[in-house]
Amino acid sequence: MLDERIDRDGVAVAAELTAVIVAVTDGQPIVLTIEKGLALPSGPFQPDHRSLQAGLRAWVETQTHHPLGYVEQLYTFADQGRKQGSAGRVVSVSYLGLTREAPVVRGWDAEWQPWYRFFPWEDFRGPGAAATAVLMPALRDWVSSAPDPAEQRDRERRVRVTFGPDGQRWNEEMILQRYETLWEAGLVTESRPVGAMLPDSLAVALGCPMRHDHRRILATGIARLRAKIKYRPVVFELMPEAFTLLQLQRTVEALAGRLLHKQNFRRLIDQQALVEETGGVTTETGGRPAKLFRFRREVLAERQVVGTKLPLVRAV
Numbered sequence: 001m002l003d004e005r006i007d008r009d010g011v012a013v014a015a016e017l018t019a020v021i022v023a024v025t026d027g028q029p030i031v032l033t034i035e036k037g038l039a040l041p042s043g044p045f046q047p048d049h050r051s052l053q054a055g056l057r058a059w060v061e062t063q064t065h066h067p068l069g070y071v072e073q074l075y076t077f078a079d080q081g082r083k084q085g086s087a088g089r090v091v092s093v094s095y096l097g098l099t100r101e102a103p104v105v106r107g108w109d110a111e112w113q114p115w116y117r118f119f120p121w122e123d124f125r126g127p128g129a130a131a132t133a134v135l136m137p138a139l140r141d142w143v144s145s146a147p148d149p150a151e152q153r154d155r156e157r158r159v160r161v162t163f164g165p166d167g168q169r170w171n172e173e174m175i176l177q178r179y180e181t182l183w184e185a186g187l188v189t190e191s192r193p194v195g196a197m198l199p200d201s202l203a204v205a206l207g208c209p210m211r212h213d214h215r216r217i218l219a220t221g222i223a224r225l226r227a228k229i230k231y232r233p234v235v236f237e238l239m240p241e242a243f244t245l246l247q248l249q250r251t252v253e254a255l256a257g258r259l260l261h262k263q264n265f266r267r268l269i270d271q272q273a274l275v276e277e278t279g280g281v282t283t284e285t286g287g288r289p290a291k292l293f294r295f296r297r298e299v300l301a302e303r304q305v306v307g308t309k310l311p312l313v314r315a316v
Helices: 053-066 128-142 150-165 174-182 200-205 215-230 234-238 245-256 262-272
Strands: 004-006 012-025 029-031 040-044 072-078 087-099 111-114 275-283 292-296
Touching: 012 053, 012 215, 012 234, 012 245, 029 245, 040 053, 053 072, 053 087, 053 111, 072 215, 087 215, 087 234, 128 150, 128 174, 128 200, 150 174, 174 215, 215 245, 234 245, 245 262
Parallel strands: 012 087
Antiparallel strands: 004 012, 012 029, 012 040, 029 111, 072 087, 275 292
16 A cells, blocks of 8 residues: 555645666666666555665565665655656655666566666767757757747756757766756657657657656666766676776766776776776687776775765766
């Protein structure tokens, strides 16, 4: 039974738990979904759940059979009307989890999905620039359709800051602001009237929709992770026990949607003393044998106060 409370206006308020579970496989960031990619794992917080996090773990394991490792609370979503078909208000407590890909159960149509399927404009290793170029005319039309000059200036500023047109800096952490701008502009499926159609090229550039506000929750999780890999070594939760430096770089690039400068990346990794050699090598890279490394877990205790910075440096 859905755990509900009644607010002062007599409206039922339900508590829900939602999970953004991320892995990286072969240089591709993926997210665990249900309903064939239409939703994130989620379920009501119930009286028999010992805690919010315990309830979340129970729902994820029930819907996907995937056990959770590293989990942190992400954000609480409580906007009115955020869950279609609900008679009352649904407050969603979301969590971000980092793991490694493993098979999932099909009972809830659970499957791993590339996260750039939902945000193609965010992947500047490949189609991101082209997708953004497709979006810009529609965003400019939205700016010019503002009802008054003040609103037009505000829309223009938001597009400039979030999408960085005309050669301005692209901030990879602003994925949520970019999605919300597209939502307000009436471009993404979640904010368009039912049946409203867009040109095929624009529809592809806008990515795949999700139910309710789950794409917004996913954007929030990606933004948190993109910010966090710059000052905490959480990326190693996504790595195998032993890995090459190239695999580590490709994982950071996948999360950030950016290509990195190889020499600068490795120099900063050395300066941070985040990894150590295992003594082994691998020939899976296709070239000469590459050294294998592991994360130095003791670095967490060494830098508990000052923090540990994983470099995110752009390619030149």
